[in-house]
Amino acid sequence: MLAATEQLRDGVNTQTQGHTALKKANETPAQKGTRKSKDIVQARGYHESWEWYDKCRNRERNFGLFTADQKLQTNNGLGYSGAIYTRQNPNGNRRGYECPEERDYYPYWHPTPWKDIAILPVNTSLCEYYQKESFNVAPRHECVEIYVGTTTVRHWSRYSNEEDCAANGGQWTPFYNYLEKAPSRRFPLPTLSLH
Numbered sequence: 616m617l618a619a620t621e622q623l624r625d626g627v628n629t630q631t632q633g634h635t636a637l638k639k640a641n642e643t644p645a646q647k648g649t650r651k652s653k654d655i656v657q658a659r660g661y662h663e664s665w666e667w668y669d670k671c672r673n674r675e676r677n678f679g680l681f682t683a684d685q686k687l688q689t690n691n692g693l694g695y696s697g698a699i700y701t702r703q704n705p706n707g708n709r710r711g712y713e714c715p716e717e718r719d720y721y722p723y724w725h726p727t728p729w730k731d732i733a734i735l736p737v738n739t740s741l742c743e744y745y746q747k748e749s750f751n752v753a754p755r756h757e758c759v760e761i762y763v764g765t766t767t768v769r770h771w772s773r774y775s776n777e778e779d780c781a782a783n784g785g786q787w788t789p790f791y792n793y794l795e796k797a798p799s800r801r802f803p804l805p806t807l808s809l810h
Contacts, residue, residue, distance in 0.1 A: 626660035631711055634665070637673055638692060640773070641763045647770070663712040667728055670771040671698045671714035672707075677775060680720065695773070722748040725775070726755040726790035750792045758785040 633654035642650075651665050672690065676698045687700040688707055698716035699707040707715070717723045721734075722745065731749045736742060747753065758772035758780035774780040777787040 621655065621664065622661065624661050627658045630656075630659050631709065632656060632659050632661065632665070634668060634672075634709060634712070636691060637669070640693065644762050644765065644767050660711065663714075663728065665712055666770040667714060668699075668709070668712035671716065673771040673773060674698045674725075675773055675775050675779075676700055676716060677720075677724070680716075698775070721745075722750065722753075724755060726750065726757050726792075730792065752792075754789040754791050756787050756789050759788045760785040 633656070635650040635654055637650070651669075655661070655665055673693070674697060676687070676696050680702070682702045682705075685702050685705040687696050687702075687705050689695060689700075690697045690707075697707070698714060699709070701715050701719045703719050704715040714727075717725070717727055717729075727750055729750075731751050734742070734745045734749075736745065756777065758774040758777075760769050760772045760783075761767060762769050772780065772785055774783055774785055780787045
């Protein structure tokens with residue numbers, strides 16, 4: 616059961632939840648708990664989990680994505696560029712606990728807490744592709760590691776591909792959304808005026 620501070624909710628003020636950045640990759644479960652407990656405030660909105668954002672910040676970004684002329688920053692002290700840095704978010708600005716890479720690129724290639732309820736593409740020829748690639752119906756893989764010296768699964772991994780995961784002692788694991796496949800509903804989209 617989730618603690619009251621971890622339940623989905625609107626806030627009574629508009630301030631963003633805090634996030635204390637990971638300082639060293641070999642933190643203990645207790646150190647993770649301390650970081651988290653300092654960050655979550657009951658009076659603030661909570662729409663994605665603290666772990667979701669922390670996982671995103673600590674996982675290497677997808678280096679195959681187009682970044683144009685943007686100079687993406689690197690994580691402070693960890694020496695690599697995390698998934699919070701995208702072409703649309705080169706400075707890693709935070710908006711709640713959303714993961715910028717997951718927000719900016721669909722369909723996302725890692726497990727996500729979200730369920731697709733509708734996809735409204737301008738180019739309807741992509742509908743079949745989006746249906747086939749949705750996490751609702753297609754598994755996503757993630758590197759699963761344990762905290763050093765324990766048998767406790769760590770909520771994040773630096774590695775975003777099977778080769779790097781295995782080379783660094785992780786286990787490349789499939790995750791399933793377990794959402795029953797919804798029937799296809801196609802509605803004519805209104806004509807949009809782009810003036």
